[in-house]
Amino acid sequence: MERTLLIIKPGAVQRGLIGQIITRLENRGLKLVAMKMAQLDKDILKVHYAHLVEKPFYPTLEASMMAAPVILTAWEGVQAVSVVREMAGATEGKKAVPGTLRGDFCMSHQENVVHTSDSLETAEKELARFFKPEDFFDYPSPLLYYLYSTDEL
Ligand code: UDP
Numbered sequence: 558m559e560r561t562l563l564i565i566k567p568g569a570v571q572r573g574l575i576g577q578i579i580t581r582l583e584n585r586g587l588k589l590v591a592m593k594m595a596q597l598d599k600d601i602l603k604v605h606y607a608h609l610v611e612k613p614f615y616p617t618l619e620a621s622m623m624a625a626p627v628i629l630t631a632w633e634g635v636q637a638v639s640v641v642r643e644m645a646g647a648t649e650g651k652k653a654v655p656g657t658l659r660g661d662f663c664m665s666h667q668e669n670v671v672h673t674s675d676s677l678e679t680a681e682k683e684l685a686r687f688f689k690p691e692d693f694f695d696y697p698s699p700l701l702y703y704l705y706s707t708d709e710l
């Protein structure tokens with residue numbers, strides 16, 4: 558099983574999309590294993606978006622990510638990293654395919670409703686950045702054998 562990070566961005570919190578976004582992942586069969594609301598600050602964003610700090614759009618990205626609280630969520634599933642990443646859709650919301658979160662809920666390359674980890678290695682680092690070990694819950698999944706075949710588990 559993999560674990561991945563999905564952040565519901567401030568704009569989506571303001572727009573009242575939290576429930577719809579979480580419902581999509583629950584419906585897919587992903588398991589929520591950690592969740593909290595947090596106000597991000599400049600220091601954590603500089604680390605989280607280290608690959609973008611020099612970009613001309615970084616100041617507006619930073620302001621956007623601090624404009625309201627975010628919802629930090631961790632999801633577990635077989636190949637959860639790529640499944641959640643594909644559910645998010647393209648970074649540029651105007652080009653995101655309908656059916657994806659961005660393709661259904663946004664029109665922007667910046668105000669694009671969610672952040673998702675882009676690889677297993679990134680997911681491990683990002684989860685450790687935003688959650689403490691005790692924030693994760695390991696609880697029974699009685700429907701597991703209806704979600705996957707035994708050879709997938
Ligand atoms: N971003 C932006 N302008 C761009 C590219 C990215 O404002 O031209 C923002 C956007 O909010 C994006 C975030 O920076 O989600 C992180 O960029 P990344 O390339 O990592 O895209 P993601 O992994 O979120 O799809």
Ligand code: MG
Binds near residue numbers: 673675
């Ligand atoms: Mg990214």
